Amino acid sequence: xxxxxxxxxxxxxxxxxxxxxxETVEVVDVEKRQTIGPGTGFNNGYYYSYWNDGHSGVxxxxxxxxxxxxxxxxxxxxxxxxxWNPGSSSRVINFSGSYNPNGNSYLSVYGWSKNPxxxxxxxxxxxxxxxxxxxxxxGEVTSDGSVYDIYRTQRVNQPSIIGTATFYQxxxxxxxxxxxxxxxxxTTSNAWRNLGLTLGTLDYQIIxxxxxxxSGNANINVS
Numbered sequence: 001x002x003x004x005x006x007x008x009x010x011x012x013x014x015x016x017x018x019x020x021x022x023e024t025v026e027v028v029d030v031e032k033r034q035t036i037g038p039g040t041g042f043n044n045g046y047y048y049s050y051w052n053d054g055h056s057g058v059x060x061x062x063x064x065x066x067x068x069x070x071x072x073x074x075x076x077x078x079x080x081x082x083x084w085n086p087g088s089s090s091r092v093i094n095f096s097g098s099y100n101p102n103g104n105s106y107l108s109v110y111g112w113s114k115n116p117x118x119x120x121x122x123x124x125x126x127x128x129x130x131x132x133x134x135x136x137x138x139g140e141v142t143s144d145g146s147v148y149d150i151y152r153t154q155r156v157n158q159p160s161i162i163g164t165a166t167f168y169q170x171x172x173x174x175x176x177x178x179x180x181x182x183x184x185x186x187t188t189s190n191a192w193r194n195l196g197l198t199l200g201t202l203d204y205q206i207i208x209x210x211x212x213x214x215s216g217n218a219n220i221n222v223s
Contacts, residue, residue, distance in 0.1 A: 035061045040204075043082070046222065049206055050080035058211075066222035067097075070209045079110070079210040082222050087111045087205025093183040094223045095207045101127035103214025109183045111205035117160060117167040118199055122148065122188055125177040127214060132173045141172060141191035143184050148172035152197055161203055170197050 040049045043062040050060045055076025061069045068082045084091070099107045109122035123131055135151045142148075151171040157164055172188050174181075189199055209218045 035059060046082045047085040047204055047206065048080070048082045049204060049208075050078075052076065052078035052080075057215075063221075067220065068222075069217070069219045070211075071217045072211050073215040075211050075214065077212050079208050081110065081206040081208035081220070083109075083111075083204065083206030085204035087113075087202035088185070089189050089199065089202065090186050091205070093185065093205075093207065095124075095181060095183070095220055097218065097220040099125055099209070099216075099218045099220070101211065101214060101216035101218075103127050103216070104129040104212040105214050105216055106131065106208070106210045107218065107220070108208055108210070109185065109205070110208040110210075112161045112203040113200040114162070114203060115200040116198065117162060117165055118170060119155070119160065119167060120170040120199065121172070122183055122185070123171065123173045124181050124183065125174070127216070129212075130173065131171060135171075138195050138197075139191065141188060143187040144182050146178065146181070147175050148188065149175065150191060150195060150197075168197075170199075 034043070036050060038051050044065050046066045048062055048068065052058050053076045057075040058070065058072045058078045060080040063069060066082050068080070070080055072078065093109055105127040106123055107125040109124070112119055121131070132149055132151050135153060137149050138152060139150045140147055141150060151173070153169045153171065155169060156166045160167055170192055192199070207220060207222045209220065
């Protein structure tokens with residue numbers, strides 16, 4: 001699982017982005033809403049992942065099907081959401097619901113690949129901090145009528161799904177914020193590939209709500 005990382009634009013550090021792993025695995029299959037602590041597992045047919053940095057003030061709840069909710073206040077650093085494991089480059093991801101951040105937060109398609117080790121974000125909405133701040137734009141892609149700006153950053157000796165490592169982050173940041181959207185990973189990954197940004201074997205892939213010393217609430221349904 002990951003938390004807010006430090007963006008490196010041209011490999012220069014800029015604070016406020018997300019990344020931190022989870023080492024504890026909690027496998028749960030339930031048929032009702034369940035407020036849980038940090039962990040990963042399966043809930044109502046979907047993979048979930050939830051991590052926080054130990055600060056209080058975050059309540060993550062798995063709901064029916066692909067739904068989940070997060071409420072946070074002066075929360076520290078957290079990320080949580082639902083999706084699939086493994087991910088798929090051909091998957092069309094639909095999400096809807098409400099997202100009401102107050103401060104630094106993202107709503108994104110989030111995942112990892114291995115060989116190469118890549119952490120990727122398709123940011124559909126965000127709070128007061130734009131993750132492209134201070135980075136160099138590499139290109140853009142249009143998907144379902146919305147334009148996404150593309151960036152690459154690097155993490156050096158930082159936590160990842162395989163432990164401490166150095167790896168790239170790929171970013172597509174939507175220009176118009178979306179309370180509901182359809183995300184086509186194939187469109188995005190093809191645009192990344194055309195810029196020399198290749199993904200490896202996909203690991204987990206979720207719609208994630210992330211927060212960094214902020215407050216807000218979100219009720220999201222993924223399908």
